[in-house]
Amino acid sequence: MPVPESQPDPVREPALPATPWPARLAGARREREAAHRWRRRRVNHGAALDCSGNDYLGLALDSRVREAAADGARRFGAGAGASHLVSGHLAVHETLENALAEWLGRERALLFSTGYMANLGVLQALTDGETAVFQDRLNHASLIDGATLSGARSRRFHHRDSDDLERLLTRSRAAHRLIVSDGVFSMDGDVADVSALADAARRHRAWLMIDDAHGIGVLGEHGGGVLGEHGGGCTEDMGSAAVPVLVGTLGKALGTGGAFVAGDAALIEHIIQFARSYVYTTAQPPAVASASLKALDIVRREPEHRARLHANIRTFRREARRLGLPLADSATPIQPLMLNDEARTLRWAAALERRGIAVGAIRPPTVPQGQARLRITLSARHSPADIERLLDGLVACQHEVAP
Numbered sequence: 086m087p088v089p090e091s092q093p094d095p096v097r098e099p100a101l102p103a104t105p106w107p108a109r110l111a112g113a114r115r116e117r118e119a120a121h122r123w124r125r126r127r128v129n130h131g132a133a134l135d136c137s138g139n140d141y142l143g144l145a146l147d148s149r150v151r152e153a154a155a156d157g158a159r160r161f162g163a164g165a166g167a168s169h170l171v172s173g174h175l176a177v178h179e180t181l182e183n184a185l186a187e188w189l190g191r192e193r194a195l196l197f198s199t200g201y202m203a204n205l206g207v208l209q210a211l212t213d214g215e216t217a218v219f220q221d222r223l224n225h226a227s228l229i230d231g232a233t234l235s236g237a238r239s240r241r242f243h244h245r246d247s248d249d250l251e252r253l254l255t256r257s258r259a260a261h262r263l264i265v266s267d268g269v270f271s272m273d274g275d276v277a278d279v280s281a282l283a284d285a286a287r288r289h290r291a292w293l294m295i296d297d298a299h300g301i302g303v304l305g306e307h308g309g310g311v312l313g314e315h316g317g318g319c320t321e322d323m324g325s326a327a328v329p330v331l332v333g334t335l336g337k338a339l340g341t342g343g344a345f346v347a348g349d350a351a352l353i354e355h356i357i358q359f360a361r362s363y364v365y366t367t368a369q370p371p372a373v374a375s376a377s378l379k380a381l382d383i384v385r386r387e388p389e390h391r392a393r394l395h396a397n398i399r400t401f402r403r404e405a406r407r408l409g410l411p412l413a414d415s416a417t418p419i420q421p422l423m424l425n426d427e428a429r430t431l432r433w434a435a436a437l438e439r440r441g442i443a444v445g446a447i448r449p450p451t452v453p454q455g456q457a458r459l460r461i462t463l464s465a466r467h468s469p470a471d472i473e474r475l476l477d478g479l480v481a482c483q484h485e486v487a488p
């Protein structure tokens with residue numbers, strides 16, 4: 086109803102004494118800085134020896150993949166122009182989804198613009214307040230956030246501990262249960278025991294979701310990831326019956342960007358209908374899909390990149406052990422060097438940077454308290470001389486950087 090013009094403004098309640106916004110931000114900053122957790126972005130000019138990224142096969146810089154991106158833009162445009170359900174689902178998206186599904190031995194695959202959005206969407210589409218989600222303690226933030234946003238109850242089991250998972254499953258009275266785990270753990274480089282998870286899921290009538298962001302393209306005879314380790318590109322025993330929900334990302338070993346969910350047709354159709362981070366967003370640019378299609382082709386046809394990567398991993402580990410460096414136990418391109426103390430981790434990373442070597446200085450809250458580390462990553466792009474230079478830099482840290 087319109088208010089008569091003569092009426093005075095309603096009486097306002099007196100304002101509460103609130104902290105001014107700038108002071109709030111400054112307070113948060115002071116706290117983070119005092120804990121050595123304030124993060125700084127660096128512009129990557131491509132000059133340093135990069136041992137911090139996730140371009141494990143060197144495909145981000147592969148000229149054929151770059152050319153495919155350019156070709157995708159020329160043929161389909163710079164952007165998709167709309168969401169998939171409106172008019173943004175282009176032929177190149179469809180072709181890429183079909184190629185991913187065939188590669189992984191699943192009925193269908195569905196593209197998302199990022200892995201973060203894929204995990205939010207899948208968890209929101211599959212779970213609700215009646216669902217218990219069982220997560221490995223070290224799962225990626227996007228999995229934790231996805232369950233939180235869907236209103237599901239997350240139970241976190243000890244890292245790679247199937248006895249602890251069993252205990253939680255036995256206690257649960259939830260109507261629906263979903264077990265969720267990274268395939269390769271992003272900050273530790275170790276691998277989930279998928280057989281044990283699948284076995285627990287079968288016995289407790291739960292579904293199993295594996296996020297293999299760091300395994301896809303890297304592990305398995307044909308690069309099919311942790312599930313491919315059990316046999317072919319993706320195998321019968323680790324197919325949709327054992328692992329109904331498989332998420333992978335394209336911005337790591339495939340060198341491009343975006344992500345996918347692979348599974349049975351009914352699952353994919355459900356996600357298309359119900360995942361809000363799928364429905365309400367513009368489809369990824371066709372250049373990206375075109376580049377991913379070429380990268381996938383290279384991953385399937387040229388096992389030599391994977392072979393070179395694994396040779397680099399073996400060399401690095403052998404030499405690092407000989408030098409007494411505190412390496413974690415990992416057979417993947419993610420090689421954490423456990424320094425534990427946050428300030429010390431920053432000193433080592435800075436010393437390496439001065440030598441032109443980029444590594445990740447990973448601190449809480451990304452990893453648990455007291456477990457700060459250098460996250461060193463290896464790539465097929467690294468030459469033997471690069472590996473040697475990295476090891477020399479680490480030796481210098483051992484001798485020259487204050488403990």
Ligand SMILES: *Cc1c(COP(=O)(O)O)cnc(C)c1O
Nearest residue numbers: 199200201225267271298334336
């Ligand atoms: C990197 C990562 C993601 C997020 O993927 P983006 O495409 O970078 O958003 C999800 N899950 C895991 C395990 C990851 O390592």
